Amino acid sequence: MKLSHFNFDLPDELLADRPAENRDESRLMVLNRKEQTIEHKMFKDIIDYFEPEDVMVLNNTKVFPARLYGNKEKTGARIEVFLLRELNSETRLWDVLVDPARKIRIGNKLYFGDDESLVAEVIDNTTSRGRTLRFLYDGSYEEFRKKLTSLGETPLPKYINREVEPEDEDRYQTIYATEEGAVAAPTAGLHFSKHLLKRLEIKGVDFAEVTLHVGLGTFSAVEVEDLSKHKMDSEEAYIHKPATEIINKALKEKRRICAVGTTSMRVMESAVSSNHTLNEFGGWTNKFIFPPYDFSIANCMITNFHTPKSTLLMMVSAFAGHDFMKKAYEEAVKEKYKFYSYGDAMLII
Numbered sequence: 001m002k003l004s005h006f007n008f009d010l011p012d013e014l015l016a017d018r019p020a021e022n023r024d025e026s027r028l029m030v031l032n033r034k035e036q037t038i039e040h041k042m043f044k045d046i047i048d049y050f051e052p053e054d055v056m057v058l059n060n061t062k063v064f065p066a067r068l069y070g071n072k073e074k075t076g077a078r079i080e081v082f083l084l085r086e087l088n089s090e091t092r093l094w095d096v097l098v099d100p101a102r103k104i105r106i107g108n109k110l111y112f113g114d115d116e117s118l119v120a121e122v123i124d125n126t127t128s129r130g131r132t133l134r135f136l137y138d139g140s141y142e143e144f145r146k147k148l149t150s151l152g153e154t155p156l157p158k159y160i161n162r163e164v165e166p167e168d169e170d171r172y173q174t175i176y177a178t179e180e181g182a183v184a185a186p187t188a189g190l191h192f193s194k195h196l197l198k199r200l201e202i203k204g205v206d207f208a209e210v211t212l213h214v215g216l217g218t219f220s221a222v223e224v225e226d227l228s229k230h231k232m233d234s235e236e237a238y239i240h241k242p243a244t245e246i247i248n249k250a251l252k253e254k255r256r257i258c259a260v261g262t263t264s265m266r267v268m269e270s271a272v273s274s275n276h277t278l279n280e281f282g283g284w285t286n287k288f289i290f291p292p293y294d295f296s297i298a299n300c301m302i303t304n305f306h307t308p309k310s311t312l313l314m315m316v317s318a319f320a321g322h323d324f325m326k327k328a329y330e331e332a333v334k335e336k337y338k339f340y341s342y343g344d345a346m347l348i349i
Contacts, residue, residue, distance in 0.1 A: 001322070190342070237284070
């Protein structure tokens with residue numbers, strides 16, 4: 001498959017810049033791969049497609065307020081700093097992106113907060129926009145992390161062309177998020193409300209939690225026509241024993257196993273044993289899934305509508321079948337489904 005196979009015209013007005021009023025009342029397109037049918041539903045109707053002891057695999061990563069604004073020493077220029085990952089907690093080293101990058105050189109200092117109590121020194125260039133910062137703060141590690149959280153804001157994707165609002169702190173986070181470490185939300189999970197999760201639980205659906213800390217690499221543009229030459233950035237991921245037990249039991253009993261989001265799917269496919277069961281996992285994955293691909297664990301998937309040429313669209317295409325996916329996306333544009341992080345959802349069975 002080539003990059004150009006994943007291009008399509010997406011009108012700007014279909015990019016959702018705000019979430020649906022209620023989490024579980026976004027729209028849901030249901031693709032049945034066997035019957036090759038497309039249905040139009042509400043997200044809360046998802047309960048009708050699951051039976052007792054089917055499994056939903058949730059990514060429990062939690063988004064931290066990764067976007068900071070500081071001022072450059074001497075000039076006072078306003079600089080955006082996007083925290084990517086902590087490299088060393090003792091020396092307070094972080095990988096970050098800076099904007100505008102051309103103004104930020106090794107040795108520069110950045111000051112944060114009205115009282116300038118947090119300072120960062122640039123100690124390395126990593127990419128054209130990437131830098132390594134050493135944070136300087138007079139306090140314990142816990143106090144330093146609290147300071148970062150208080151100064152940071154919800155890292156909404158750049159396409160959302162508005163200021164961050166108070167409701168974003170809650171809505172750009174799944175209701176089951178517990179493990180802090182993501183710089184972007186696993187967006188398929190944003191559609192679950194407490195009420196819907198409770199109804200699924202009462203019906204007898206099982207839940208297994210995995211962790212994949214979503215990095216910006218998930219959204220990095222693919223710049224090669226030959227997809228086999230694209231390299232995904234690594235993201236930190238974990239699967240613990242309770243999840244493997246629930247999922248492997250469902251595999252053995254031929255139940256429906258639903259990956260909630262591309263991130264849940266990626267972490268599972270990164271931990272498949274030689275006999276096609278799920279192993280425990282802890283580490284980093286740069287798994288890139290594009291057609292053709294044989295999935296080992298999940299036989300069902302919930303996902304949002306993705307932008308053209310994205311790695312997320314490529315995984316959905318591998319799972320749904322490329323021609324069926326193209327047909328579904330044409331229908332989504334025609335029916336004015338909302339795309340991307342705050343957009344509508346798709347269930348592929």
